[in-house]
Amino acid sequence: MAMNNNTWAxxxxxxxxxxxxxxxxxxxxGFNLLIVHRDRRARGEELSAINSELISNGxxxxxINADAALPATIxxxxxxxxxxxxxxxxSCLLHxxxxxxxxxxxxxxxxxxxQDLHVTADQMAFCLLDWVKALHQGGHFTPEAAVIALTSEGSQRAIPQYAAVGMAKAALEALCRSIALEYAPFGIRCNSVQPGVCLTNSFYRIPGHEEIEAITRKRNPAGRLTTPEDVAGVVHFLTTSEARWINGANIPVDGGERIA
Structure with a gap:
């Protein structure tokens, strides 16, 4: 994709x-970035350093520090x-x-x-459609825009205490397929990306994460866990012209973890 200084993700x-x-x-x-996040003030200096790193790319x-699921935030x-x-x-909307x-x-x-189920599904699935509708109806998307959502293996496998997230991720994948189908005539593609186990802060909030990590290290054919950078490379690829015919897919990025 030929980037210009008006292209945003x-x-x-x-x-x-x-x-x-x-x-x-x-x-x-080359994407300009609008980042919606929720963080405490204590992360101010850290986020400032992150921003400096991002803008060093020109x-x-x-x-925007706000709840992305709220219509007012959109x-x-x-x-x-x-x-x-x-x-x-x-040109890119990433959930x-x-x-x-x-x-x-x-x-x-x-x-x-x-209520837990509703809140989780609203954050992890339903709000994506609100963003897509607002961007499309407002004429904000480029002619070949990519909508991408991050899901997890928990959408297909039962994991203890993961019911709300698993349900939300399954709903997210179904929603992505429908967005892919109904927005394709407008040049908008939608895919979900399913990372393997990544050592992120959200992973550490899962009860029993130590056991999950240990099992996954043995289970993965490559003998290691997925990194955020592994996933980021695929997400970037999905924004390129080479990926223009990929639509409605759920793409695993796990080194073969799911088949072992």
Missing amino acids: IILGGSDGIGLACAKRLAKG IATHW DRALYELNEVDKNAKV SIARGNVKPLANATDTLTR
């Missing part, structure tokens, strides 16, 4: 983990993007939100509730 959840690795890779590829950045993001760059066009409830189903005192 919007990353939902781009300040940490895989989302941050994708931000760095897209910045190297690109522009704009950060309105704010599009308004501020226009203020920053009146000719901005969005990398990792906020979800990890609770047991059969625990009398701390069990997963209907």
Whole structure:
């Protein structure tokens, strides 16, 4: 893809983990970045250093610390993007939100509730459609835009205390397929990317993560875990013209972990 200084990527959840690795890779590829994130003030200096690294690629950045699932955040993001760059066009929308409830189903005192399911699905799946609709209806997408969402193996496999996230990821994959089908006539492609186990902050919030890590190291044919950079390379590829005929796919990036 020939980049110009009005080409933007919007990353939902781009300040940490895989989302941050994708931000760095897209910045190297020439994308300006609008990053929607949720962080405490304590990360201020760290995020400032990250921003300096990103703009060293000669690109522009704009950060919004807010809940990406709220309609008001979408309105704010599009308004501020226009203020920053009146000719901005969005060529990539990446959903990398990792906020979800990890609770047991059969625990009398701390069990997963209907509200937990709703909040997790709203963050990890439903809000993607809101962003796609707003960008499309507002004419913000480029003619060949890529919508990409990060999912996980938990969408197909039962993992203890992962029910809400697994459900949300399964919904996200189904939503991506429908976006791929119904927005293809407008030149918009949509794919999901399924990373293997990555040592990110969101992974460390999963109960029993130590055992999952140990098992995965033995299970993976390559004998190592997936890195955020492994995933970021594939995400960047999906934004290129070489990937223009990839649509509606769920792409595993796990070194063969899922088949072992």
